[in-house]
Amino acid sequence: MPTPSTSTQTLPGTANYPACTPLMEMRDVKQHYAVHRHLPIGPRKFVKALHGVDLSVHAGETLGVIGESGCGKSTLARVMAGLEKPTQGQVFFRGEDINTLRGDEKKEMRRNIQLIFQDPYSSLNPRMTVEQLVSEPYEIHPEVAPKAGRKAKIKELLELVGLNPNHSDRYPHNFSGGQQQRIGIARGIALNPKMLICDEPVSALDVSVRAQVVNLLDDLQKELGLSYLFIAHDLQIVRHISDRVATMYLGRVVELGTYSDVYDSTAQPYTRALMSAAPELRRNDGNDREKIILQGDPPSPIDPPAGCRFHTRCPMAQAICATREPELIAVGDSHEARCHFAKDLAAEFVQRAGA
Amino acid sequence: MSSTRKANSMGIHQHANPAADAADDVLLRVKDLEVEFNTSKGVATAVNGMNLEVKRGQALGILGESGSGKSVTARAIMGILDMPPAHIPRGEILLEGEDLLTVTPRRHRQLVGSRVTMVFQDALTALNPVHPVGRQIGELYRVHRGYSRRDAKAAAIKMMDKVRIPAAAKRVNDYPHQFSGGMRQRIVIAMALALDPVLLIADEPTTALDVTVQAQILELLKEQQEERNMGLILITHDISVVREVTDQVAVMYAGRVVEHGPTAEVLSRPGHPYSRGLAASIAGEELKGRRLPAILGTPPDLLHLPAGCSFANRCAFASEACAASVPALELIDEARHSACFHTSEVLAHANA
Numbered sequence: 001m002p003t004p005s006t007s008t009q010t011l012p013g014t015a016n017y018p019a020c021t022p023l024m025e026m027r028d029v030k031q032h033y034a035v036h037r038h039l040p041i042g043p044r045k046f047v048k049a050l051h052g053v054d055l056s057v058h059a060g061e062t063l064g065v066i067g068e069s070g071c072g073k074s075t076l077a078r079v080m081a082g083l084e085k086p087t088q089g090q091v092f093f094r095g096e097d098i099n100t101l102r103g104d105e106k107k108e109m110r111r112n113i114q115l116i117f118q119d120p121y122s123s124l125n126p127r128m129t130v131e132q133l134v135s136e137p138y139e140i141h142p143e144v145a146p147k148a149g150r151k152a153k154i155k156e157l158l159e160l161v162g163l164n165p166n167h168s169d170r171y172p173h174n175f176s177g178g179q180q181q182r183i184g185i186a187r188g189i190a191l192n193p194k195m196l197i198c199d200e201p202v203s204a205l206d207v208s209v210r211a212q213v214v215n216l217l218d219d220l221q222k223e224l225g226l227s228y229l230f231i232a233h234d235l236q237i238v239r240h241i242s243d244r245v246a247t248m249y250l251g252r253v254v255e256l257g258t259y260s261d262v263y264d265s266t267a268q269p270y271t272r273a274l275m276s277a278a279p280e281l282r283r284n285d286g287n288d289r290e291k292i293i294l295q296g297d298p299p300s301p302i303d304p305p306a307g308c309r310f311h312t313r314c315p316m317a318q319a320i321c322a323t324r325e326p327e328l329i330a331v332g333d334s335h336e337a338r339c340h341f342a343k344d345l346a347a348e349f350v351q352r353a354g355a
Numbered sequence: 356m357s358s359t360r361k362a363n364s365m366g367i368h369q370h371a372n373p374a375a376d377a378a379d380d381v382l383l384r385v386k387d388l389e390v391e392f393n394t395s396k397g398v399a400t401a402v403n404g405m406n407l408e409v410k411r412g413q414a415l416g417i418l419g420e421s422g423s424g425k426s427v428t429a430r431a432i433m434g435i436l437d438m439p440p441a442h443i444p445r446g447e448i449l450l451e452g453e454d455l456l457t458v459t460p461r462r463h464r465q466l467v468g469s470r471v472t473m474v475f476q477d478a479l480t481a482l483n484p485v486h487p488v489g490r491q492i493g494e495l496y497r498v499h500r501g502y503s504r505r506d507a508k509a510a511a512i513k514m515m516d517k518v519r520i521p522a523a524a525k526r527v528n529d530y531p532h533q534f535s536g537g538m539r540q541r542i543v544i545a546m547a548l549a550l551d552p553v554l555l556i557a558d559e560p561t562t563a564l565d566v567t568v569q570a571q572i573l574e575l576l577k578e579q580q581e582e583r584n585m586g587l588i589l590i591t592h593d594i595s596v597v598r599e600v601t602d603q604v605a606v607m608y609a610g611r612v613v614e615h616g617p618t619a620e621v622l623s624r625p626g627h628p629y630s631r632g633l634a635a636s637i638a639g640e641e642l643k644g645r646r647l648p649a650i651l652g653t654p655p656d657l658l659h660l661p662a663g664c665s666f667a668n669r670c671a672f673a674s675e676a677c678a679a680s681v682p683a684l685e686l687i688d689e690a691r692h693s694a695c696f697h698t699s700e701v702l703a704h705a706n707a
Contacts, residue, residue, distance in 0.1 A: 068565035176653040177421075206420035207592060211636040211649035218646065233566060240638035240647065259643070277570040280595055280637060293574055294567045297535040 021095045022056035023227050024080065024113075024195055029053045029089035031075050035302060047301050049075040050086070051251035057195065062221065062228040064242030064259070066235060066274065068298055071248040073231045077199040080229060081115050093195070111141050114193040118200035120180035124172040130183055131168040134158065137190040144191050160223075161186045162216060178209035182216065189220060197229045202237060210234075214241060235278050239263050244334070247271040250301055250309045253328065257335035267337040267346040270310045308340070316341065380411040382554050382586040383432070383471070388446030390427050390610075393439060399657040401427040403610030405446070406684060409554060409603075414580055414587040416597035416618060418633070419607035422654055425590045428607075429556050433473050434463060451553070469499050469550035476559040478539035482531040488542045489515075489527030495549045514545040518575060537568035541575065548579060554586040555579075561596065573600050594637060598622060606630045609655050609665035612684060616691030626693035626702050628670045664695070672697040 030053075032046040049072045057063045065073050078084045080091060082098045090097045098109050117123040124133055134154050138145045145153040155165040161182040172180055181201065188196055198217070202210045214237055220226060232238050238245060238259075245262040247255040247270065255268040266272045269292075276292045294313045299305055305312045311321035320340055328336040331346035339345065390402035402424040409415045419425045430436045432448050434455060448455040450471055455463060475481040483491055492514055493507030502510060508527065515523035518541040531539055540560060547555055557576060561569035577600050580587040589600055597604050597618060604621050606614040606629065614627040625631040632650035642648075652669040655661060661668065667677035676696050684694040687702070695701065 068567060178653060206654075207594070207633055207636055208420060208650035209653065211638075211647035212651070214638070215646050215649055235566075236638040239640070240643060263640075273567055277566040278595055280598075280639070291570075293570050295571075297537050297568060298565070 022092075023059045023061075023094060024229075025056040025092040026053055026076075026080065027090050027092070029079060029086045029091060031072075031079055031084065032087045045302050048251050048304065049301060050079065051304075053089075053248075053251070053253055055246060055253060055256070057227050057229055059194070059227055060221070060225050061244065062230055062242045064238035064245040065229065065231045065248060066233065066238050066245065066271075067248035068233070068274075070250075070298055070301060072251040072301070073248055074199055075251075076248070077115065077197050077229065077231055081113050081197050082110065083115075107141075111144070111191045112194045114188040114191065114196050116181075116184055116188045116196060116198045116201045119204050120177060120184045121172060123184055124180060126172055129169050129171055130158070130163070130175075133172070133183060134168075134186050134190060137187060141191050157186045157190060160189075160220070162212075176209070177205050178212060181205060181213055185213075185216065185220070189224065189226070192224070193226070195227050195229070197231075199231045200233070201230075203232060203234065210237070217241065235263075235275065236280060247274065250298065250304050252309060252338065254310065254338040255336065256328065257332065257337075261332055261335035265332070265335070265346055267331045267335065267342045268339050269314050269316055269345070271337075272345075273313075273315075308338075381408050382411055382451060383407070383409045383588075384447075384449040385428070385432070386447040386449070388428065388431060388448065389444050390424070390431050390436065390441055390446075391444060392441050394658070397658050400660055401441075401610055401657060402431065403660065405607075405610065406612060407605055407615075409586040409588060411553070411586055412581075412584040413603060414577070414589060414601040416601035416604040417588060417590045417607055418592065418594065418597050418604055418630075420592055420654060422609075422657060423607040424610040425607050426558055429473065429558050429588070429590055432471065432556060434467055468495075470552055471554040471556065472547040472550070472552040474540070474543050474547045474555065474557040474560045476562050478536065478543045478563075479531060481543050482539060484531055487528045487530055488534070492542070492546050492549055495546060499550055510549070511545075514549050515542070517548070518542070518545045518579075520545075536564055537571060540564065540572055544572075544575065544579070548583075551583070552585065554588070556588045556590070558590045559592070560589070562591070562593075569596075576600065594622065594633060606633070609657070609660060611665070611681075611694065612692075613666065613695070614691075614693045615684065616688070616693075620688075620691065624702065626687050626691065626698045627695045628672050628697070628701055629666050631701055631704075632669075672700055 029050050031050040032048050035045040035047060037044065053076065055063065065076065067073050079086050082091065085099050091099065093109050093113065101109050131154055134157055135150060138150060154168065158165045158168060163179060163182050163186070172183065175183065202213050205213060217228070218241065221228060230238065230241055242259050244257065245259050246253050247262065247268065249270050255262055255271045262271060263275065266275060273292045273294045276290065292315055296313055299312055307323045308321040308325055311317040314321065326338050326340045328338050329342045330336050331342050385405055385407040388402055388405040389400070392399045392401055405424065405428055417425045427436065431443060432455065443456060446456070450466060453466065455466065482488065489508055489511045492511035496502040496507040496510045512523050512527050515527065520526060520538060520541055534542065560576065561572050564572060573596065576587065589596070591597060601618050603616065604618040605612045606621065606627065608629050614621055614625065614630045621630060622634050625634050635648040636650065638647055650669055655665045663678040663680055664682055667673040670677065674696065682694045682696045684692045687693045687698050
């Protein structure tokens with residue numbers, strides 16, 4: 001695999017971004033969608049899909065995002081990829097707001113941020129062969145693979161993702177789900193991006209194939225120095241692949257930390273409930289994690305509860321939770337949790353470890 | 356094909372006889388079931404010699420990937436396969452001794468839907484969108500038990516209470532779209548339990564739900580199954596769901612049961628290379644930073660099943676014998692069966 005082209009470093013504006021800046025950063029991002037009104041009167045309502053999200057992804061890092069459906073995970077992916085302009089807040093790529101870029105700079109940003117989708121089949125055009133699908137990105141960015149060497153480049157790509165290059169004239173329906181996802185990944189990495197946003201990339205795959213694709217993503221990261229935003233609801237896969245993990249609930253990041261912070265010294269009641277819903281995680285904990293079964297369903301993001309958004313389902317909610325929304329409280333060097341009692345919760349684990 | 360069939364008939368059912376069924380309380384016994392689909396490309400063998408039994412009060416998990424035939428088996432038991440294109444060339448499905456494949460349609464209607472019922476994956480499509488949920492639950496009582504409208508409604512409310520739908524009496528006239536995903540699945544479960552079935556088949560009941568809601572539904576299913584001493588077949592691809600709810604597990608691959616036994620033992624000490632691969636591919640804590648032990652390759656094409664063991668081409672233990680003939684499901688330990696020529700090696704690996 002050729003190393004990612006260095007010409008990107010010299011493009012105007014990107015040449016001298018400080019090395020310590022995160023590769024991508026979101027600052028107070030809000031994304032609200034207007035709800036269709038059946039009558040032209042009455043209050044406008046909004047789905048607050050993201051409500052003040054601050055996250056960063058460093059070069060070569062994998063940030064895992066967990067949470068239930070409707071918590072804003074996929075909106076996060078779309079906003080981060082620049083597919084949607086946030087209602088408020090900024091998304092930075094190498095220190096530059098991606099929504100203010102124009103022209104060549106914007107094109108270069110788009111080359112560097114790529115997406116992998118959940119359903120591999122519906123994200124591929126059924127009328128295009130594998131070769132056409134994988135070479136499509138080069139139509140827009142011919143500078144990455146000049147026409148002369150393109151065939152060889154495609155062959156190389158297919159080998160890299162573990163597909164037989166001799167099958168390049170076949171159509172997506174000739175492949176199994178796992179292989180289709182490999183085609184999707186080949187498209188994602190075709191332009192030597194820096195950032196790969198994976199929105200539930202293995203959820204549609206069978207268990208035995210899932211591990212293959214996770215291994216592939218792992219290998220590609222090492223080989224190409226990619227950064228991942230990895231969204232999944234399979235908690236074990238997220239722990240396996242992530243350096244840091246963020247838990248989301250109703251458009252908010254409620255816990256953020258290294259994978260061991262979030263999994264082994266969980267300091268937020270919602271993350272605890274999520275973990276306890278996975279039997280393997282409960283057991284691996286050594287001294288069995290208590291089983292928490294939350295009551296009810298997540299509230300509607302149109303009309304989120306006042307105070308802490310989780311207080312309606314939280315097993316340890318107090319009076320303060322209904323009135324005041326907690327901030328993200330630092331409970332460790334790299335560990336933050338959005339709960340009034342985060343410090344107490346984190347202390348439990350310290351006690352337990354000491355006992 | 357004939358050689359495979361011969362091998363199938365050497366399955367576990369041989370020592371079974373109807374008298375024994377009564378003695379050990381077997382609710383459902385599936386014998387050598389085969390289901391084929393006629394497609395434009397040829398005949399796809401979805402279920403290929405399936406043997407299974409569920410006892411009273413037992414929760415059996417059927418674990419397998421898509422295309423392994425787990426849902427087709429469930430549909431065959433319920434008699435809701437589309438025939439054609441499906442057809443059942445051979446096999447028996449004995450519900451408390453009566454073969455569901457040969458009973459009269461009238462008897463079939465009496466048994467299926469009341470003695471054995473089913474919960475589907477997608478609750479929204481399982482419910483009729485233009486009728487209130489109370490009427491849909493009540494309909495069961497009206498048709499099967501001849502209740503009056505008023506009694507049926509009262510029974511429906513009672514059932515909704517039982518599956519813990521808050522304010523059931525108020526919500527009985529609501530329509531399916533007014534409920535959340537978890538609540539809808541509770542309503543479908545209420546319908547399935549309404550006529551006090553002896554056996555409940557749940558086909559991926561929580562796949563469409565969030566993990567926290569999944570935990571609620573699984574708890575409800577387990578609790579109802581234990582309270583009613585009912586048989587439960589839980590079909591899923593999720594090992595953790597099987598581990599959470601079931602006592603027995605049958606692992607399916609390419610239309611056959613490849614391993615069958617007590618859940619804890621099968622998952623912790625698998626005797627078949629495929630169950631071993633499945634159990635290992637769970638991303639455990641100790642594997643962090645290392646490669647996941649994936650099962651290489653992909654499941655076989657059901658249109659062209661190999662002559663021998665269908666897992667042979669993905670199997671690390673495979674030998675020549677595996678390509679030549681299909682291993683029968685044999686007793687390997689107390690109450691444990693595995694269909695592999697190399698089970699002893701696989702178990703030795705697990706112990707090492």
